[in-house]
Amino acid sequence: MNLRQNAEYMNALVLEVRGVPGSGMDSIAEFKNPSLLGVGTDWQDEIYRRGFTQSHQLGFSGGTEKTQFYFSGGYLNQEGTLIKTGFKRITLRANIDHQATKWLKTGITANLSRTNQQIGLSDGFDAVTSTVLYNSPVTPVKDVFGNYISTNVIGGSTFGNPNNPVALAMLRDVSNQSSKAFGTVYADLNIIDGLTIRSEGNFDFNLSSDRAFQPYVQNAETKAVILSPARLREQRNNSLYWAIKNYANYNKAFGKHNIAATVGHEAQRSKYDFINANRDNLVLNIPNLNAGDAGDTQGIGAGAATWSMESVFARLNYNYDNRYAISGTIRRDGSSNFGPGHKWGTFPAVSASWTASNESFLKDNKYVNYLKLRFGYGEVGGQDA
Template sequence: WKVGQRSVPLMLFLLLCSNIIIAQTKVEGVVSDISGLPLPGVTVSVVGGKNVVTTDIDGQYSIDAPATGTLSYSFMGFITQNVAIGGRSKISLSLKESVEDLNEVVVIGYGTQKRSDITSAISSVRAKDIENLRQVSVDQMLQGKAAGVTVTNNSGQPGSNVSVKIRGISSLGGSNEPLYVVDGVPISGDATSRSTSGKPLVGNDFSESSTQTGNSSVSPIAFLNPNDIESMDILKDASATAIYGSRGANGVVIITTKSGKKGIGKFSYDVSYSIQQQSNLIDVLDLQGYARLQNGLMEAFFPGRDKDPKFASPELLGKGTNWQKEIYRVAGMKSHQLSFSGGTEGVNYYVSGGYVDQEGTVIGSDYKKYTFRTNVDAKVKPWLKIGAYINAGITNENITLNGSQNGIVSTSLLATPDVVVRNPDGTFAGPPPNDGAIYFTNPIAAALSNTNELVRKNFSGNFFSEVKLLKGLEYRFEIGGYAEFTKTKEFRPKVNWGQAGNPLASLTSRTGENYSLNIKNLLTYKTDIGKHNIYVMAGQEANESNWEGLSVTGVGFFDNELPELPVAGELQKVEPGFAYNGRQTLYSVFGKLIYDFDNRYSISASMRGDSSSKFAEGNKWGYFPAVSGSWKLSSESFMENVTAITNIK
């Protein structure tokens, strides 16, 4: 056959294409972490090429690449690896975590900064540091995780608050709890603050009506799901907290929740079950020892009188009732956590839901929590980014009696071992007539008969927009809020437990609610001029809080089965309750300057002014300046040969 002039270019083109096709190969594999768990969303790309894929939910990928080319594997929080293909069709590998990258950026208050450049005392707790902890509240997870932070459990009651002290005790009469900033929304750590809890100042157990049922104080951030936490940055010294003004006196805990990342959607389901129990019991006398004690007291104080017949022969008695063993139990806690996250071009999302059911180690106490969160951000224009962080939580607590006089634990130590828990007919027992122990109430009966329930509904959200005005100049607007609704129900039925009991049934019902609105305007400017690095921030913030509550008590119910105020019997009397309400505002302006020269010398200065409605005209403003500096010795030439030290300042 004859080759025409037009056939030659065509044949050359087909020959070239065949060479290209021969040179291409399909590479498949699995990407995992060092523990062998698959990593979804890892970006796999051809170095110098355009082919880019991401691993699926099982960490698997498939990509067309030159047989002699190189593949790059990158993922947030892990060290990027480049691997030569070498004609292989199967390549699987494990990525190592990059601790330096995870710790590089720290939230410093209205901004971020490289950890190596920080001139203040700031500790950070990351998600990986707390992912294996089984706690129902975020503040409990700080225990033992940050230097200089003391966390103390105030009660064993599930859902109760803990004391977090960052700068020691700064006030003998006021609160020593830090300020929490959750995704930009400030929340006071004081569990008795009206503006935080919606409860009265005299104890947030509504002790002004004091039925001795004693609601334990609850954590102001109990509505958060610990599984949603990305990081917690603790600002500890004055130079770090001054930017938060009067509210930062006890330190600041900045909580950042998780956000979605670009890549294939990632679904996660975590289920767990754990148990807890009282580790130690206080040594008390058993029935034989108690009988000998009673006989000895009778001989010492009433010589010649006959012994109590039931204690006449202690050696014939059994162990009696150990009330501590009766009130404590092995308590279980189950948790179900769901989340879905991912991102597309310009839009990232994170959605989660959680359920926790925790029994208390003391009978009659338990805690249930339901949470929902959605975090979304979108880059709608090259110069405009918007986003929202929304959280909802519902908690339901059954709380045991914990007053100092009739608390379950204290009563179990006062109760005598000669009294049984229940009578032969199944009713609760108590001190017999003429026993001389009328003050003793059967703690089991009290725990299982009384109702002491607290329901809280929390909602929080923050919406923001970021605008790039000029190179290095950005404006950010935020509007956020927090709302809480509480309802407590304390019912003490009409009962007769031996000498002890309650002749009149009573019901105390309380409601409370509070709202907080926060608006921020921030203007930031960053620039590098040669060896000079400059960061300037100016901002304005306005906060308003409102709260109100009501308490009513009814006494004299005929029927223990209908503990509702509208159906009280004729003998009912409604005791005067109390109502409260209030409002406070805080207006602030602030600014910050960070200057760094040649990555060696750094200085940071900030100023904040707060105007509070708590103070009279002419005395509303308070000012909080701060200055700090550092010298990074590790960047000096005389430290170049000191390999044992990588960063010192």
């Protein structure tokens, strides 16, 4: 409700209380004639706004008979519906493929991005979107001197919330910056008819930084505390993943017989580490971890994790006349996450199938379009189990 409606509501409550014998309660003088009042502070309107998004992309491609390339760049800017929130991202991408010889093709794909996100706290007792629900239209955002205020006293009664939601949103600085790079390098070899060999390397690197700063703010006129204490929290995260894959495929048809075989080897590794620190009671609101009190007002934490995995695998498929098929697969995986003495696991699988709808006695059947019977057995495992 707005200020006028709030005054009418409070006057109605006073009338009810005055109906009790012996009650001398009276309306606040400033509220006795609500028609003279304006709408007051619309706190929802103060913290919310119309968001917008702008996105720009530029790309170009070209090449020769042996080499093709594609480069692109993009920029995204989003302004959130909550004040002082937004997201910005810059991206770059490059694809290059080159036919070095008749039997060798190489290529690279690389993606780079940089993001910057301004975050508005929306969870917790002192979050912007929570405190706005418990404020009053009687209380303005700032006083006549341009200072943020918390509560407002009218007629001896206190209105408002000690947490000014606009001050919480505008004075706090909560952000995340992230730099990411990922891509692939490959080489394809076609040595003989039906045989292809591919070597591939993948990488994924991510570096991110989180920062939350709150200054100590006091109203210069009333000395009321708007935000307290001055505090800073920072965290750094690093992650790197890489994988190397080598596999060969052989596909050949001999009349009604079709053979497809694959053998391969994979190795992959992932590493992650982080460190965070916080400190309260910063001197002169200096946003630096060295500018605060020691003791119980500071903290530090860190962690790291690494896992690696190596696999070899083989698969053989045989098909006769698109009617009868058998398949066999075996892979052996070694993982750092497996328990002691069980670092390697072997996982076989076999199957057989009959496509009955390709038989002559069912080909022209108007009731059956496709019918396939398949039987299989296999074993699976997971390194995170």
